[in-house]
Amino acid sequence: MLNIVFIGTAGCGKTSLTYVFGKWLEHELGTDVSYVNLDPGVHRIPYNPSYDVREIITVDRLMKYGLGPNGAMIRAAEIIEENISEVSRKIYNLESDFKLIDTPGQIELFLFRPMGPRFIEEISKHAPTVSVYIIDPALASDLSGLVTSFLLPIITRFRLGIPVISVINKADLPEVRKVEEFSIDLRNLKEKLMSEERGLIVDLTSKFIELVEELSKTVRIVKTSVKTGEGMSDLYALIHEALCECGDLM
Ligand SMILES: Nc1nc2c(ncn2[C@@H]2O[C@H](COP(=O)(O)OP(=O)(O)OP(=O)(O)O)[C@@H](O)[C@H]2O)c(=O)[nH]1
Numbered sequence: 001m002l003n004i005v006f007i008g009t010a011g012c013g014k015t016s017l018t019y020v021f022g023k024w025l026e027h028e029l030g031t032d033v034s035y036v037n038l039d040p041g042v043h044r045i046p047y048n049p050s051y052d053v054r055e056i057i058t059v060d061r062l063m064k065y066g067l068g069p070n071g072a073m074i075r076a077a078e079i080i081e082e083n084i085s086e087v088s089r090k091i092y093n094l095e096s097d098f099k100l101i102d103t104p105g106q107i108e109l110f111l112f113r114p115m116g117p118r119f120i121e122e123i124s125k126h127a128p129t130v131s132v133y134i135i136d137p138a139l140a141s142d143l144s145g146l147v148t149s150f151l152l153p154i155i156t157r158f159r160l161g162i163p164v165i166s167v168i169n170k171a172d173l174p175e176v177r178k179v180e181e182f183s184i185d186l187r188n189l190k191e192k193l194m195s196e197e198r199g200l201i202v203d204l205t206s207k208f209i210e211l212v213e214e215l216s217k218t219v220r221i222v223k224t225s226v227k228t229g230e231g232m233s234d235l236y237a238l239i240h241e242a243l244c245e246c247g248d249l250m
């Protein structure tokens, strides 16, 4: 039994990848998959959820009581946190080899508020848990965007305390080529930066690159696309590697 938690910035493809990777696991490996929706604000999801947090609260319902969209999302996260034992018990009770967990649209609701770390603490008591951090090429197509995109999975690892693997999604889009070029060799990226930019931003960015290099020595990043289906077996292999490294068995 394994929990796989999909995390990333708004619109990076969490919901679509949860669905497409789940179908790949079912069809290619013949495994049982449970789909879990933790997004209280979503309207339509492509998979049939085995557990849906909207049974506790929805953003729409809170907005009917007069909250604005951001206030409603924050309140929803608090309500989920108040019910975290029940939520994680229901997920724990699902009988399947893989539980794919789709998190709220806004990453800060899950990562920076107590809900995400509390949820991870609960579910990882019962089964190995790994997070898939999804990089959106649209946010990584300039140097500072790229470095920020590489730092976020490190922050995710730090905040959640579980293995985090990174994927660059939307591999079918042309923007991904630039991200790939940069990420293949961070040292080249640093030299390029030094030659093109000046001042504090160069110092900061090169320190961040060093940090990413240092913390990502053994990390492989794979490309996925929910449009073409590419990268699913690579993603599966990467999850396997991450769990082997931290000693958890699948
Ligand atoms: N071209 C392309 N588009 C993608 C891919 N993955 C997701 N998208 C598109 O990106 C948009 C957002 O996808 P979602 O799966 O809803 O992303 P999300 O991270 O769950 O979004 P929120 O939960 O709203 O933050 C949709 O229009 C998807 O069709 C991909 O691999 N390639």
Ligand SMILES: [Mg+2]
Binding pocket: 014, 015, 016, 039, 042, 102, 103, 104, 105
């Ligand atoms: Mg979503």
